Amino acid sequence: NAGVMQNPRHLVRRRGQEARLRCSPMKGHSHVYWYRQLPEEGLKFMVYLQKENIIDESGMPKERFSAEFPKEGPSILRIQQVVRGDSAAYFCASSTLQQGANYGYTFGSGTRLTVV
């Protein structure tokens, strides 16, 4: 049973370009969470989605960031017009309703975004 799959593992973008980060949750998981980790800091919650719905986006920056989790396919975190301050590791996690309540989430290995 494959874990949470994130791709790409590493992404380099020039300032002003768009970054698309993909997350395929574990099989059977319908809840997805995105976290950002700036260098030398802890993980910060960004957004929580269920299939086709955004449940909590209180951690998302107001501009340039968006997330979706369509009925079919992976969850996408999109960052438009990237700036150097967006350079970070972005982690995706998934859970079932039951697992999320009892144990929390299963995390992927992350995407490291570097903006040059």
Add this chain to the structure above:
Amino acid sequence: DAKTTQPTSMDCAEGRAANLPCNHSTISGNEYVYWYRQIHSQGPQYIIHGLKNNETNEMASLIITEDRKSSTLILPHATLRDTAVYYCIVRVRTYGGSQGNLIFGKGTKLSVKP
């Protein structure tokens, strides 16, 4: 969510027990204590959680004080592979609600030395 306080860093000799403390003096009655760890460059990994009773699994033991204001994660025989940042998190046990989101602090950087 209640805030937690952990030491910034700790060292432990390989083969010895690693005891990682956490203070959560404002924890609410319906909040659980969770421990995760993050090995360098990887995503966080669930270790253990508990409400008020001590818990043990194949990875670690969790000791929660009777007043629930602090807890200790115990790795009984630390190995070099246990070198990681350990996060103590308190959260409600909720089904599908955003109040159950994991809020990570800075954690404790545990270095296991040969």
